[in-house]
Amino acid sequence: MDSQKEALQRIISTLANKNDEIQNFIDTLNQTLKGVQSQLSQCNNALENSEELLEFATRSLDLKEPEEFSKAARQIKDRVTMASAFRLSLKPKVSDNMTHLMVDFSQERQMLQTLKFLPVPKAPEIDPVECLVADNSVTVAWRMPEEDNKIDHFILEYRKTNFDGLPRVKDERCWEIIDNIKGTEYTLSGLKFDSKYMNFRVRACNKAVAGEYSDPVTLETKALNFNLDSSSSHLNLRVEDTCVEWDPTGGKGQESKMKGKENKGSVHVTSLKKHTRSGTPSPKRTSIGSRPPAGRGSRDRFTGESYTVLGDTAIESGQHYWEVKAQKDCKSYSVGVAYKTLGKFDQLGKTNTSWCIHVNNWLQNTFAAKHNNKVKALDVTVPERIGVFCDFDGGQLSFYDASSKQLLYSFKTKFTQPVLPGFMVWCGGLSLNTGMQVPSAVRTLQKSENGMTGSASSLNNITQ
Numbered sequence: 001m002d003s004q005k006e007a008l009q010r011i012i013s014t015l016a017n018k019n020d021e022i023q024n025f026i027d028t029l030n031q032t033l034k035g036v037q038s039q040l041s042q043c044n045n046a047l048e049n050s051e052e053l054l055e056f057a058t059r060s061l062d063l064k065e066p067e068e069f070s071k072a073a074r075q076i077k078d079r080v081t082m083a084s085a086f087r088l089s090l091k092p093k094v095s096d097n098m099t100h101l102m103v104d105f106s107q108e109r110q111m112l113q114t115l116k117f118l119p120v121p122k123a124p125e126i127d128p129v130e131c132l133v134a135d136n137s138v139t140v141a142w143r144m145p146e147e148d149n150k151i152d153h154f155i156l157e158y159r160k161t162n163f164d165g166l167p168r169v170k171d172e173r174c175w176e177i178i179d180n181i182k183g184t185e186y187t188l189s190g191l192k193f194d195s196k197y198m199n200f201r202v203r204a205c206n207k208a209v210a211g212e213y214s215d216p217v218t219l220e221t222k223a224l225n226f227n228l229d230s231s232s233s234h235l236n237l238r239v240e241d242t243c244v245e246w247d248p249t250g251g252k253g254q255e256s257k258m259k260g261k262e263n264k265g266s267v268h269v270t271s272l273k274k275h276t277r278s279g280t281p282s283p284k285r286t287s288i289g290s291r292p293p294a295g296r297g298s299r300d301r302f303t304g305e306s307y308t309v310l311g312d313t314a315i316e317s318g319q320h321y322w323e324v325k326a327q328k329d330c331k332s333y334s335v336g337v338a339y340k341t342l343g344k345f346d347q348l349g350k351t352n353t354s355w356c357i358h359v360n361n362w363l364q365n366t367f368a369a370k371h372n373n374k375v376k377a378l379d380v381t382v383p384e385r386i387g388v389f390c391d392f393d394g395g396q397l398s399f400y401d402a403s404s405k406q407l408l409y410s411f412k413t414k415f416t417q418p419v420l421p422g423f424m425v426w427c428g429g430l431s432l433n434t435g436m437q438v439p440s441a442v443r444t445l446q447k448s449e450n451g452m453t454g455s456a457s458s459l460n461n462i463t464q
Contacts, residue, residue, distance in 0.1 A: 001207055007111040014108065053079050118150055121204035121211030130185070131200075133219055134440050136193060140200050141185040142214060150206045154181040157202070157213075158188065160195035165218055175201075192435040193223035224320040225435045226313035226421060233309035234344045237425065244309050245327075245429035306345045310338065311421035315392050321442065322421065323402045323433040325385045330428025331362040334370070335386055337397060338422040348424050349373075355411045356422065357386070357399050369399075369409045380408055385433075389442050392419065398446070405441035 053076065060072035122145050130141035140156060157175040178186060201216040230239040238247040315337070324335045334348040336356025342348075348356040349370025359382050360366040369376040385402035397411040423430055 004111070004115050008115070011108040011111060118206050118208045120209055121148055121151055121206055122146065123212040124154065124184075124202050124204055124214045126200060126202060126214050126217040128217055128219070131217070131219055133221055134437065135189075136191050136223075136435075136437055137187055137189040138191065138198060138200075138219060138221065139185060139187040140202070140217075142202050143184055144204065148204070148206075151204050152206050153179070153204075154184070154186075155179050155203050155205060155210065156181055156186050156200065158198055158200045160198055160221075161218070162196045163218075164197055164220075191221070193221040193437060194225050194435045196220065196222050221437075223435050223437050224313065224315070224322060226311040226322075227434075228309050228423070228432070229312035229420075230309070232344060232420075234307045237307055237309050239309055242432040242434060243429060244423060244425055246307055246425050246427055306347050306424075307426050308334075308342065308344060308346065308348055308422060308424045310340075310342065310423075314340070314418035314420055315390055316418040317392050319389070319391045319394075319438050321387060321389050321436050321438040323385050323387050323436065324423070325431050325433070326359070326425075327428045327430070330359075330425065330430070332358075332360050332424075332426040333428065333430055334358040334422075334424035335388060335399070335430075336370075336422050337388075337390055337419040339417045340420060341417075342420075342422065348422050349375075354422055355397050355413070356424070357409055358424075362427070369411070371411060376409070378409055380406070383408070387439070387442070388421070389438060389446070390419065391446070396446075398442075400442060400445075405439060405445065407445060 056072075056079075057076050060069065060076060063069040063072060124142040124144055126140060126142045132139040138158075140158075142154070144151065156178045158178075159173045159175050161172060178188075197218050198221050199216050199218050201213045203213045204211045227241045228239045228244055233239045233244070236247055238245045326333050334356040336348050336354060338348060338351075338354035338356075342351065342354055346354070348354045349358060350373045352372040355369075355371045357367070357369050357378065360368075367378045367380065367382050369378060383401035383403065383406075386408070387400035387402035387405070389398040389400065390396075391398075392415055395412060395414045397413070399408040399410075400406060401408060421432075423432075
């Protein structure tokens, strides 16, 4: 095949050179044609002058007077001597032999006759039964409708969509391309499942050409996607999509504004405005609105555990998973879930409407599970990333080392309301990873577990 390509390349080069040669000759012909046309014009003029002179000479023969005849003879002699007809070259300035324009294609014709043309590959067939969606990865498998040993590689294309069934032309994302796949399956890993489905199609390629696309296949890739709800956050938190950081200056600016309004006798109005920002006013926060400013300020100073923020998507059914990573210098943070009624000054785990694990790196290092103001110390190493598994229907909330999938702690309860992912951070920040499926290792652990560890019994309460 390579030698045939080289031969065809030589043919192409030869044709290109011949084209240049012919073009140059055409330019030469055009110049020659201009010269011949000039020569023809000169000859026509010379012929007219010569015919006129011939007629004058013929008339002179009839003259009777010797003087007139001698005068005419001298004129004829002078005009003949100067006639252009005698100075013109009567040979055309072009050759009628065009053999130098002939091109010998015999060698190239022989090479072309030896070429073997490959047929276009048939469209592959994706097998949905053999495709696998797990651990934020998708494995796509396909087969050829008939054996074709000329196939060199495959091209896989995919795109995210929220529509089931066949791809739609309108409102669709562009196809992503993966080229040069040698086998008949491919695994896309590390995906963020921020759409309900993904479309896949594949085509086969030989050394010469790519075939038609397979019929597209749509695979379900649903997962929990959420951002942080800034309207639910404490004033001293800076929230942006999937990141939250403690900002000690965030509340001070608000405090000065609020205190100015409080000094004007608008304490109660200020409190209501803050409730409107949260969307979920805390009973404790409501009671503070009627207190003197000093009382409210002293309450905000004593702890960092009230710096909470909730997710913007409620969990009402099913099994879901997300991961949380804390900054290395974060002094205190909590990760868990809570009902919507949790106020922005309520501490995670200190009410019967929230469940969490709490990490404290300030003064002393502690790692504990918290619910309904009860604390259970955890004798495990705090992982770099914490995985959170929420089985709403099964009433289970479990925490894992996201890397090793080691179980850290499990709550067993009965959720009577939709829950929101909840977070607390003080002196540091947290980043979230959402759009994740429940890992296979976690599903396996859940099947083998009884739903809770024996050491967790003291914190497992039925929610009222």
